[in-house]
Amino acid sequence: MKRLTFVLLALIVLLVIPLLRLFAGQPVVYGNTVYGDAVRVSRSDPVSGMIFYVEPWHYFLKAVYSILPFTLAATIIPIGLGVLFVFLLGYLLKSLKYDNLASLLTISVVILSPFFIFNFTHLSRQAVAMVLILAGWLLLSRFSIVGFFLLISASLLGFSSAIAVLISGLIFWNVHDDKKGLIAAFLSMLAILLLHLPKFLLQETFPVPTEWFVLFLSDLGGRGGLATFGILLALVGTVYALKHRRKYYISFICTGAMFILSFFFQNLLPFVGLLVSLVAGYGFSKIWKRKWTLPAAHYFCLLVMFCGILFSGVAHLKLLQHDSPSKDIVEAFSWLRTQNSGNVLSDWRNGNWISYYSGNKVFLNEDLSRQGMNKRYFESKNIFRETRMQALSSFLQINKIKYVVITKSMLNGDVWERENQGMMFLLQNRETFKKVFFNDEVIIWEYLGDR
Numbered sequence: 001m002k003r004l005t006f007v008l009l010a011l012i013v014l015l016v017i018p019l020l021r022l023f024a025g026q027p028v029v030y031g032n033t034v035y036g037d038a039v040r041v042s043r044s045d046p047v048s049g050m051i052f053y054v055e056p057w058h059y060f061l062k063a064v065y066s067i068l069p070f071t072l073a074a075t076i077i078p079i080g081l082g083v084l085f086v087f088l089l090g091y092l093l094k095s096l097k098y099d100n101l102a103s104l105l106t107i108s109v110v111i112l113s114p115f116f117i118f119n120f121t122h123l124s125r126q127a128v129a130m131v132l133i134l135a136g137w138l139l140l141s142r143f144s145i146v147g148f149f150l151l152i153s154a155s156l157l158g159f160s161s162a163i164a165v166l167i168s169g170l171i172f173w174n175v176h177d178d179k180k181g182l183i184a185a186f187l188s189m190l191a192i193l194l195l196h197l198p199k200f201l202l203q204e205t206f207p208v209p210t211e212w213f214v215l216f217l218s219d220l221g222g223r224g225g226l227a228t229f230g231i232l233l234a235l236v237g238t239v240y241a242l243k244h245r246r247k248y249y250i251s252f253i254c255t256g257a258m259f260i261l262s263f264f265f266q267n268l269l270p271f272v273g274l275l276v277s278l279v280a281g282y283g284f285s286k287i288w289k290r291k292w293t294l295p296a297a298h299y300f301c302l303l304v305m306f307c308g309i310l311f312s313g314v315a316h317l318k319l320l321q322h323d324s325p326s327k328d329i330v331e332a333f334s335w336l337r338t339q340n341s342g343n344v345l346s347d348w349r350n351g352n353w354i355s356y357y358s359g360n361k362v363f364l365n366e367d368l369s370r371q372g373m374n375k376r377y378f379e380s381k382n383i384f385r386e387t388r389m390q391a392l393s394s395f396l397q398i399n400k401i402k403y404v405v406i407t408k409s410m411l412n413g414d415v416w417e418r419e420n421q422g423m424m425f426l427l428q429n430r431e432t433f434k435k436v437f438f439n440d441e442v443i444i445w446e447y448l449g450d451r
Helices: 002-023 033-042 056-067 070-095 100-111 114-119 125-140 144-155 159-176 180-202 212-216 228-244 249-261 266-289 295-321 327-337 348-358 373-384 389-398 408-414
Strands: 343-345 401-407 433-438 442-447
Touching: 002 070, 002 100, 002 114, 002 295, 033 056, 033 070, 033 348, 056 070, 070 100, 070 114, 070 125, 100 266, 100 295, 114 125, 114 266, 114 295, 125 144, 125 159, 125 180, 125 266, 144 159, 144 180, 159 180, 159 249, 159 266, 228 266, 228 295, 249 266, 266 295, 327 348, 327 401, 327 433, 327 442, 348 401, 373 389, 389 401, 401 408
Parallel strands: 343 401
Antiparallel strands: 401 442, 433 442
8 A cells, every 4th residue: 555655656746747848838758868869769860970870779769659659658658667666666675674664765765856756757768777677676586587687678778777787786696695686797797898888988088067066966957866865864874874884895885886987977877866765765764763862853853854855856846847848949940840951050959859850960969979979069169169250151061051050048158158259240140141040049040151
């Protein structure tokens, strides 16, 4: 009965964002990567002059989108995965010997955590991987073949997912003293070496964004980041768990390793969020049970912690409600589909939405680590600052760019800090550029060529 209550609570929380966006007239599907994946399923060349290789994850999506429309699939599947995740989490906590209070608090922390809200309201490989890892963990002891199959499937979804399987296999071995965990870790290592590492080595290094710290903490605006109160409770839980450090030292090392790796691989953040939530729930339960000299102070402390967790979740719901793409962005990029096709120059953050809604190729999208994209990233930064018409025209002609798309976010700090800065001044030249579309959030210029 308790599990069904939490499943219902998870369903309500996950339905908030699509319903709010629907009533506000915004596209129900938000985020960037989900649109990029949808484009990659239908075509291998969303970026002009480059071929993008299809991964196992995209074969899965191709099968899904052949059955369900994109908007419906990208909305109901992650919510269904979130409900299943909470259901499986209850059994996982039981296997870890969490008592009723610790389980209740842990599941509450998870449901209200930004990592859960973000990853299970849009279709991502991390959401699928987390469900597969939980199910694989639970089935590994009783139904080894099924458990191994699920964990291997999770390993195939990406480099970060394979690392998560590797670390969870080592933790399983340490907690349950079962060598099946070692086998799972070994199989995930094979997936890393044979499938993901060659692709990873071919990627170009990309500088860590200056807003990295913001991306890591949800309270500073990071999508799916860690909540400050969750981290504080996890520190408390870690202090209490240290008395078992001799028995579970491998688990401590693995958790620390994943936390450190998440600094370099942002896709590991959901898995770190799960580990942090498990330890945070444990710490919360210890504070709850601890006897205080002043009961009023005890209750006040518990209230502050609960409100902190609740407000982190509510604030993240509010943030994602207004996340891009907006209806103005969709209107503008859909309008481009009705025009003559041509390559599009815009900020890298807009690339996937332009490709999906307009069908046109872009100069750059969010896949910045792919070979050749690093160079294009710096080329785009330089051309946005360009003040010479000859240099700008030469760049547009070489890259066969027909449209330049400027969004409100680009004008408000993503690219430029003030009006008519850099390329924005050159776009006012009516002999070379023509403003063909504008609304409250997007301006589209057509490049007419040198005349």
